[in-house]
Amino acid sequence: MYFSFMDNGHLLKYLEEFISQERKERFKEILKKRTNYITVAIEDVFQMHNTSAVIRSCEVFGIQDAHVIEGRFGKRLDKNIAMGAEQWVDVHRYENAKNCIDVLRAKGYAIIATTPHNDSCLLKDFEITQKTAFFFGTEKEGLSEEVLAAADGFLKIPMMGFTESLNISVSAAIILQDLSVKLRNTNLDWQLSESEMVEKQLDWTKKSIKSINAILRRYEKSKGIKT
Numbered sequence: 657m658y659f660s661f662m663d664n665g666h667l668l669k670y671l672e673e674f675i676s677q678e679r680k681e682r683f684k685e686i687l688k689k690r691t692n693y694i695t696v697a698i699e700d701v702f703q704m705h706n707t708s709a710v711i712r713s714c715e716v717f718g719i720q721d722a723h724v725i726e727g728r729f730g731k732r733l734d735k736n737i738a739m740g741a742e743q744w745v746d747v748h749r750y751e752n753a754k755n756c757i758d759v760l761r762a763k764g765y766a767i768i769a770t771t772p773h774n775d776s777c778l779l780k781d782f783e784i785t786q787k788t789a790f791f792f793g794t795e796k797e798g799l800s801e802e803v804l805a806a807a808d809g810f811l812k813i814p815m816m817g818f819t820e821s822l823n824i825s826v827s828a829a830i831i832l833q834d835l836s837v838k839l840r841n842t843n844l845d846w847q848l849s850e851s852e853m854v855e856k857q858l859d860w861t862k863k864s865i866k867s868i869n870a871i872l873r874r875y876e877k878s879k880g881i882k883t
Contacts, residue, residue: 664851668858670875674865683860686744687853689718693846694784694835695765697723697756697791699799701824708741709825710792715741717832720848720856723748723789725756743863753802765789769799769807770831772821776810779831784839790831792824 672680696714701707707724714722722745750756757767765787790811793799798821804810813822813830822830839846848856862868 664854664858667875668854668861671858671861671865671868671871674871675861679864680861683857684853686718687848687856689840690720690848690853690856691718691836691839691846692720692848692852693787693844694832694839695719695721695723695760695787695789696828696832697725697760697789698824698828699725699753699756699791699793699803701792701794706823706825710828711745711747712741713825713829713832715745717829717836719745719832719836721746721748723750723756723760725750725753744860753800753806757803757806760789763787766808767791767803767806768809768811769793769804770811770813770827771798771804772812772815773798775812778812778814779834780814782811782835782838784835784842784844790828790835792828794824 696710696719698707698710701710711722714720724747726749748756748759750759760767766789768788769791771793791799791803791807793803811831813827815822821827862872865871
C-alpha cells in the first residue's frame, strides 16, 4: 500500500504513536549515518548466502542501497543469512548488467569494478571524489567482460598470500568498512537528504507495526481519503 499522494511527515507523525520512543530515536540516529553516495552492485553470484551476506554488510556499514543483477541464477537473497538486513537496505534487482549500469550512470554514479586482476588502484589509495558504485562478481569467474569494459576504474584489495582472491562477501565487507570510514571523514555531501530520511523513517516505521494495513486504513478514513 503506497501513500505518495500524502504528506510523508504527517503520516510519519501519526504512525510514530504506535512505536516506542526508543525505536523512534534509534531510527533517527541510524539515518544520520546512512549514505547512498556509495553503493554496491552484485553480478550473478551463484551462492545465495554470499549475496545475503553482502546485503548484511551494506546495512552494518550504513550503505542504504544495494543492486543485485540476477540474470543467470535468479534471486540470490537468503533472508536467514541477511538476518533482517533486507528490511533496512533498499535492494534493487536487474535482469542484466547493462540495465544496472544504465540506471546507476543516470543517477550520477561512477562504475568501479572490484577485481584481483587489475592493479590500477589498491584499496588504501582509492579516493572517493564522486558518487560511486562498486561492482562485485561471481565467486569463480569474477565480473563479466561487459562490466569490466564499462568500468570507469578498477579496485583491488592488496593480498600477501598464495591465494589471489577472497570470497565476495569478505571482499565487500573489507571494502565497505574502509571506504565508508573514508567517506564520512570527507567534506562531501554524503548523507541522505532530509526528504530521503523522512521517507526511510516512514518505511522503517511501517515495517515495525504489526497491524500496519488496518492502521493505514484508519488514517485514510480520518483524512477523508478514498482508495
